[in-house]
Amino acid sequence: MKVLYASSEAVPFCKTGGLADVAGSLPPALAEEGVEIAAVLPLYQTVREKFGQELEFLCYDYVDLAWRHDYCGVFRLLRGGVSWYFLDNERYFRRPELYGYPDDGERFGFFARAVVQMLPHLNFWPDVIHCNDWQTALIPIYLKDDGVRRDRLRSIRTVLTIHNIEYQGRFGKETLGDLFGLDQGWADDGTILMDGSVNLLKAAILCADAVTTVSPTYASELKLSYYAHGMESVMERCGGKLSGVLNGIDTARYNPAADPQLVAPYTAGDLSGKAADKAYLQKVMGLQETPDVPVIGMVSRLVAHKGLDLVCEVFHDIMELPVQVAVLGKGDRKYEEFFRWAVRQYPGRLAVRLDYSAELATAIYGGADLFLMPSRSEPCGLSQMIAMRYGAVPIVRETGGLRDTVHPYEAQRDAGNGFTFADYNSGDMLYVIRQAAELWRDHPDAFGRLRRRGMEEDFSWNRSAGQYLRVYGEITGAELPQKPQAAPEISENPAAAEETPPAEPAPRARPHPHTQKKGTAKKAEPGGTSSHGPSGKPKRSRNV
């Protein structure tokens, strides 16, 4: 089974959010399951800066996006049993940030186009292309569009994973032909337009062979207007091809027994180190250094869907409890201003850093007793799993992946791994925060067992990788691979690749003058040089 994983970010190469953690961990986990897996990403400036020395230039070609005809270089790096391919175009990707530019539609249109067009040059012909979010949503569409004329593309199956349906890739309808190079048929048959605009995620949901979301609960929530950001009827149309696969976390990276960023390591069996980590957190964030109150941690983007309104509404009630609160994150101005103001009201008991910092995040996971995550919606959420692994007992709203990972404490049965509330309501949240603080203070043994149950949960990727394998198996009809003893090595020798497509054009083996790595020059072949202008290609019709 050969899978090409397409993403717009992946740890350790480039990251803005949870997608990068998933895209960095899932491909190696699939490799361990015996899948031959490659991943493909844009060659951003940050990747070039951090990994330039390890990148191997393979070849280049020109990619057609509507009337554009642009250079695309292919670089590769081997890591974790995965071939990581990077597609290079400096005009689109040599920029300080990953996203947030007015031409993002064109940039990721180019990327998706390039993934499909450069396939023959990758020495890796996939059975499945696994796409993620709107940035790679055009891939299933281009595969169908080009598949009309290229039989070989029709053999490829596609999976689309929705990490957050809020971001849909919406563009004016004039972009259909002029930017994305798709013909009117895509609009006329109701696939790509939504509310009068091009909606890339919608089209991909309809075109992909399987659609997954990052937790089972989120998969059902997406059929409700409260969660679906206008896409509920599209999700309804998915029928059986929609499923939810819970994300995992990198359990080697997030391991309190061996995390070099912790002051003192600890395990579920021996929590003695955690006291030192709590003292360190209090010191580094300027909280009173006392073991006698529980610390509630929050590591979050400060945006509405993370449930910040609930926190603001009852903040004074929370601070009436014998607790300390440590907040790390940045985001919307109104929440930042709230915390700037609140921190002056509760010196020594509330600490806030309006920032992102991996070190401080670890200090909070390691030092906190409780971890608050009252999201209005949460497709999966990784922080609650990390918090549990570090023995910070989560307090969450029952939504999406929070509902699937945090099970409410039951005193009678001495069961559960956290505290939960169902309705998006600050009173209910306050109630469980109070309950948590009381359990910590009055029943330390029961709290300790609750904490340990969370720490012992299996949040590794192995479980989820197996579920993705089943999805791949269902859509390809192929037998699932046998799990090998050691991670498979994907051939580094292009000549040894078992499948070299017969009737595809040869790649040009000369890098762009600006991107050529020293000592990697390959024999030049004549090739197109224009970067703009009509390509003279025939009009495309859609395979329906």
Ligand code: GLC
């Ligand atoms: C998005 C979601 C988050 C999820 C992550 C990884 O960032 O908002 O809930 O954990 O993607 O799938």
